[in-house]
Amino acid sequence: MEMDLATYEERARNGPCFVCAFLRGDPDYRHETVYEDADHIAFLDRWPTLPGRVLVAPKAHVEHVVRDLDEAAYTRLMLVVRRVARAVESVLRPERTYLLSLGSQEANSHLHWHIAALPPGVPLGRQQYHALMAENGILDPPPEEITDLVTRLRAALGEEPPPTG
Structure with a gap:
């Protein structure tokens, strides 16, 4: 499916912080x-480019992965990213499984990690960044x-011990 990138960019630039708005309901x-x-x-990406693409974010409005988190907070966040990624796998x-943190000061500034699972058999030319770009379709x-995937992910997350640290 083709994505309306102009509408998305307008919303990301001029709308509220998408994570904070989601958390507010x-x-x-x-x-x-x-x-x-x-x-x-952790929640499903609204515009996934790969099946089961999940975003993980701190609830607090944090913008910089390196500057805004002390070592303990960074470690806790990364343990959650790993736990969710293991469930996705x-x-x-x-x-x-691709893990990356995206966003900028101009749009989507709330720190969040993408967990993107590349299915087997995707041709090399459609892997890596190509597979992640909404410009190539969502x-x-x-x-x-979606309901089935959420149920299965929640069950898989329930099977793992909680992160420590």
Whole structure:
């Protein structure tokens, strides 16, 4: 499915912080939560380029992964990213799992990590950055597929011990 990049960019630049709006319960920024603890939230990407793409963010509005987190907070966040990524891998069995932090001061400034599971068999020319770019199309899974994925991810997360540190 083609993505309306101009509308997305306008929303990202001029709308509220998408993570903070989601956490406040703004219906225009609704996402499917797969994991939550006192300090972090993990949810399905609204515009996935790969099946089961999940975002993980601190609940506090933090903008810089290196400057704004002390070592303990960074470690706790990365343990959550790893825990969620392991659940994604157990459910989707990808060839490779991409982890990256995106955003900028101009748009999507709230620190968040993308967990993107590359399915087996994707040709090399459609892997890596190509697979992550909305310009190359987004998926539009039916609601029942999303519900099933959320259920399976939550179950997989329930099987792992909570992060420590």
